[in-house]
Structure formats: structure tokens, C-alpha cells
Amino acid sequence: MFSISKDYAPPFKMIAPFFIIGSIFFFLATVALLFMDPILGHFDPHIAGWVHLYLLGFVMIIIFGAMAQLIPVVVEVGHYSVDLYYVIWPIMLIGTILMVIGFWWISALLPYGGLLVLTSMLIYLYDTLMTLKRVKNITLTVKTAVAANLFLTTGIVVGFIMTLAIGAGVNIDISWWLGTHAILVLGGYVVLTIIGLSLILLPMFGLAHGFDETSINRAFNLMVGGVILHLFSTLIGFSFGRLVALLIIFVSIGFYINQVWLIYKVRARKENDIWARSMFFGYGSLVVAMLLSIISLIFDVESILLSAVWFLVMGFVTFLITGHLYKIIPFLVWFERFSPLVGKERVPMLNEMYPKKMADFEFILSATGVIIAGIGILIKWNDLYYGGVALLIGGAGFMLVSVKWMLEFGKKRKEEK
Amino acid sequence: MCNITKESVYDAISNVIDPEVGFNLVEMGLIYDAIIDDECNVKVVMTLSTRGCPLHQMLTQWVKDAVEIRVDGVKDVEIEVVWEPEWNISMADDNVKKALGAI
Secondary structure, three states, rough: OOOOOOOOOOHHHHHHHHHHHHHHHHHHHHHHHHHOOOOOOOOHHHHHHHHHHHHHHHHHHHHHHHHHHHHHHHHHHOOOOOOHHHHHHHHHHHHHHHHHHHOOOOHHHHHHHHHHHHHHHHHHHHHHHHHHHHOOEEEEEEEEHHHHHHHHHHHHHHHHHHHHHHHHHOOHHHHHHHHHHOOOOOOOHHHHHHHHHHHHHHHHHHOOOOOOOHHHHHHHHHHHHHHEEEHHHHHHOHHHHHHHHHHHHHHHHHOOOHHHHHHHHHOOOOOOOOHHHHHHHHHHHHHHHHHHHHHHHOOOOHHHHHHHHHHHHHHHHHHHHHHHHHHHHHHHHHHOOOHHHHOOOOOOOOHHHHOOHHHHHHHHHHHHHHHHHHHHHHHHOOHHHHOOOOOOOHHHHHHHHHHHHHHHHOOOHHHOO | OOOOOOOHHHHHHHEEEOOOOOEEEEOOEEEEEEEEEOOOOOEEEOOOOOOOOOOHHHHHHHHHHHHHOOOOOOEEEEEEOOOOOOOOHOOOOHHHHHHHHOO
């Protein structure tokens, strides 16, 4: 009867592990925040361990899982070899665990963890770049995907060399390269990927049309220029170039925020569901992070810089990811369990396929936690920071349970049939 | 001479619901035209609310299936997805606009 093409949707069992692992690591990362002292410098191995727990275990693994579904959708061609995703997550998972153990307890494990993470990312990059090679319609999203993946490749190679320096005694100046590693991975990959995808996803979920795209094109060009300038300035030891690169990246994010505002103004869908509220909080946090960053550049106060990073990471990146999980997971579950029933019986709508109460609790606890802990970091009041983290742990717990709820939606019904 | 009417084609397509927004494609204003020739071949001209819609293939397939199954006497069904004019919320029915908060 109703035949369905599966070219654009990889198998559910292939992608589900990415979201399960990502949610567990998000919860673990919030718990680990309790053992962090917010006044520790960013060179501290405890902080480095936490950053890799959060960035690899949560951010990267969720992005990779989401990309398995989103890449074919946004570039309009099927994956080069989607089966590679079956091996990406186990290698990434073991590599991440070894790296975190390496940073926190046994530094000799770092190179092994780093090698496994590098391997999993190269597999991901291989499939992505080979897929992009087949694209005929070169849109801004395609360009951001190419640039982001090239930056990721460079970033992880730099990171791997750094793990060799820590765990195997290779002689490089880690403190000099750390900034570039962070810029390549966070700015060059994570933020650039978000820029590219948001041009598709924000109008799609907000039903926005007819907006000018000049701002996002400028954001893309400036981000690429800023990241490349930072990399070359690091290579030739040019400190002023690194500062200029950071300023260019700031301006790029400014143009990006303006683009998000332009899309928001013309959106036809005004209902504020969990996705919309997560986007409001995420972009609000990005604005706060930008303002704090500018203030920290003027006054050179470390607590202001740390709170800017906090709002960027825990406010912006986290909420953009968690907000989209309430869209992506129901779609994948719907596609797997309900799309074959279309035309035969009533099938649920996507907005019926996430737990609204639990999602509300997750949002309120997480948002409050981010704000309170962020203020705690800013005014150097540790008790406030730990209080905020406790709320954040509650939010992450609700997120974990919500992900389980969404993944199991309709499962019993299918088994009974 | 073919007896299939444009209305019967639209009625058939109104059973296809976009699971993201919960409205059928006709009330969303996504169906631009239904061309019926003397041989009862039907060509549906439609668009999608966004170019990168992950349901692209499914929606077009469902429209094709809906016409084939629900319209008596239909022969070949062709679906053409166009991007001009670009869809916007003003093309949707008032109940859709109201539910989405657009009016």
C-alpha cells in the first residue's frame, strides 16, 4: 500500500545508541561538575577531563548521531556509506572513556584514548566528505559542512598531538596550542555546524520564510577566516594575529545572532513548545556569553571570562542540543514505528511523542541551574555555583528519562503486533 | 473524456497529514494544482513548507498513493514538487494560521 523511501533515514537501531550514550554522558558531565572547583584554571587536567567528557561524550556523539539523519536531508543526497555509523559510536565511546581516565587518573592512557577518538572521527569524516562530494547543489549549509569537517580534522590532529605531549612526552607547547585546539573544535566545528544547520532547522520548525540571508553568509565567511587566522598565527607564533582572529570570530557570532533574530521575526509558528523555549534560552545565553567575553577582554578578569565560557557551553551549546533532541528523536521513532501505518490507522503526531511534563521539568531545572551556577562563577561564590549545578543535575536526569521515554514510544505496540 | 474532478483529487490528498504540524497538506496550502487529462492521468503540482524537509520523499509518496487509492478511475499519477512560488503561511487556511499563532 503506502510505500516509503528510506534513502534519507538511516535505521533507527543504528542511531539510537548515539542518543542514549549522549544523554548518559550529559548526566555524568553535570554530576562531575560537583567535583570541579570553578576557580580552577583551564589548564587544569580535571577541567580538561571534564571538557572531553562533555564535548566528546555528549556534544560530539549527539552531533554525529544527528548528522546520520540530517546530512542526507540538508544536502539532498544519500550517505556514501551509512553503515560506518555502526562502528563510529563504539570506538568513540571507548576512546572518550580512556581519555577521561587519562586526564583524571592515568595520563599514560591519553594517547590510546586520543587515537581511538581520532579513528572514530576520521571514519565519520570519511563518510561525510565522500557524501558531500556527490552534492550538486552547493548551498551555504553544504559549504559550512565542508569547512566544519576540515576544521574538525585539523582540530583532532592537533588534539592527538597534544595527548602525545601529555602521555608520551612529545615536545610541544601545550598551553600555546590549547587555544587553537579549542577554536578549531568549538568554533570551527561545533559553532560552524550549528550555523549551517540552523539555516535549515530554524526556518523548518518555525515555518519562517522570506528572510534575508546576508548576515549568515557574513557569519560563515568571518568564522572561516577567523579560525584559519588563529591557526596560522599559532603556527608562526604571532600573538596579535590570534587576538585579531578572536575579534573576527566575535563579529561572526554577532552576524549569526542577527540572522537568528531575522528568522525569529518572520516565523509563522508562534507556539512556544519545548524546542522554541530551548532555542530562546540557548540564544539568550549566547548573547550573555558574548557580552561577558567583550567585558573580559576590556577588564581582563578571569571570573568574567570563565562565566562567559559557562554560558556559551552550558547555556548555548547544551540547550541547542537538548532542544533539538525533542524534535529529532520523535521523528526517528515515528519513522521507524509509525510511518508504515500511515493510511491504515491513526498515527501519532510528533508533538505527542515527547513527555511534556518531564520536558518542562528538564527545561526549568536546567535553565535555572545554568543561570545560578553562571552567576556563582562570575561573583566567585562557590556555594551558589554548586547550588546551580545541583539543579542542572536534576535537569540532566529528567533529560535522560525523557530520552528513554521517547525512544520507547510505541515500542510495546509494535512488539504486540 | 475523464470524469475525475479537481475536487476529488484534493479530497483524496486531504487525507495526507504532515506529522510535524498536524494538518493535512491541502489546508496547509501545499497543493498548488491538480491537472487531469482526458486519459484520467493526474499530475499533482505541490510544494513543501521547507526545502530540507526530512519527510520530502514520504509526503510525495503519500500524495501519490492517496490519489491512486482514493480516486476512482485514475490511471497514472505524477507528482511534481516545485519551489516557485515559495510557500508561506498566507497560503494556509485560517484554521491552520490560528492554530499556529500566525493570526
